[in-house]
Amino acid sequence: MKSLNAKAALLSLLLLLVVLGIWHLATASGASGGAAAGMTAEEVEYAKMMGKDPGAAKAGGFPTPLEMGRTAWKHLSHPFYDNGPNDKGIAIQLGHSLARVGLGFGLACLVAIPLGFLIGMSPLAYRALDPFIQVLKPISPLAWMPLALYTIKDSGVSGIFVIFICSVWPMLVNTAFGVASVRRDWLNVARTLEVSPLRKAFRVILPAAAPTILTGMRISMGIAWLVIVAAEMLVGGTGIGYFVWNEWNNLSLTNVIFAILLIGVVGMLLDLAFGRLQKAVTYVE
């Protein structure tokens, strides 16, 4: 097992090096064989005057891995600066995104888990609410955006609402399913012990359904992190999604790629955290 892990790690590293190598070769050859080759000094000057700087093509084009590294270092060494609305440190942007996700996700937890409990406990509530859930669940969260902007009128709050609405469904459905499928034996134990409803909910049903609920939360968090980037591109102002859009408008692919990688890493960390939580509440029957 240990040697398998070591081999896998080695292979991952190798793949990374291969990708970086291909990237380097592809971008380096494109730069050296650029339009500047074979031009006289006058021709280059003329081209610059016409707004087609052959040297600058490299700066605006696809970055080399080395440039990427430099950009990443620049961002990561000063993550917290704030030079006005369009120039903030990467940590500040990420912080805004995480705060929105946290708020929207937290509100979704507060609604979805109690409601899921109710639906899971009561077949009547399940049947009554099922058509609504089935219709609302498949709606793309971004489709709510115009409605949210119109009713809430605040773009920041609208972003949080979009996160809320996309997080709520997986948690609601999973909580209801987890609560409804608690083993009858365990409920009978609680009944024969004359356990009060509240104590039964917290001491029997909640721990029994916790792994399923956590799975729902993990899925919700994954979706929320996907959606926040798109939502922030629409509402603008702050956040990692806005940063991507802004850097695209600046034609800085280096910054865009850096942001993409960062979104991936943060998403992975969030998933890892929920994976840990899930493991903590999982029990073996």
Add this chain to the structure above:
Amino acid sequence: MTATTTAPTTATNPSPEFLRVQGLARSFQAQRPVFAEVDFDVARGEFVCIIGHSGCGKTTILNVLAGLDRASAGHVFMDGREVAGPSLERGVVFQSHALLPWLTVRRNIAFAVESRRPDWRRAEVDAHVEKYVAMVGLSAALDKKPSELSGGMKQRVGIARAFAIEPKMLLLDEPFGALDALTRGTIQDELVAIVRRTQQTVFMITHDVDEAILLADRVLMMRNGVVLPDGGWRPGGIAETLRIELPRERTRGTLHHMPGYYELRNHIVDFLVTRAHAA
């Protein structure tokens, strides 16, 4: 032969009936009750086994006694009060042990004790739990999760949990059904010892003829519901009550040497083979 066909047992029981079941019936399909007109009594301190084939309604009767299920007709009285729902007065040992898998042995039993004695302090609960875990010989496994225990150990914890709430009556739903023969024998002996010591009133379901003879003071033999030759339906019920008048100090080792054992055994087996399904 000690078999007394559906004879009332009050004559041999000086104490008034502790549990009284009257005209009990339960139907899941209209016009076809699984069992009907089930009447029996259980005296205080008595160990009663009910034996019968699958589908005759044994578990349903037990669930009604536990208050987990409702009868379609009839009444159950315990200690002069009608059974209307689950109660801490009746401890249940489930067929599938039904331990909460996220709790340790200690916490599983403490959950029951805390339900019984909400006013007790933690130390009192702990001491009580440890006493009952020691009773089933599992002190070493006190802080293990059920998943770390064998099937027999889990069932012992289930028994300890039922005893720990000190119920007036214990209901056991085929507690040893899922165990191998060796483990089953050991736990049967333990159960005999504990029940004799605590004078617990027990109602137990079993499939196993020897188990019934080993443990019970009285065996209720249940027949299945059948379709009669004329197309009608005869619901299941208690066909016969068999008093086990062997000395109470029985163990698996000595049981088959006791005079009268084989007659009892043959009687029950004959019933199960020839009469339990007969129309």
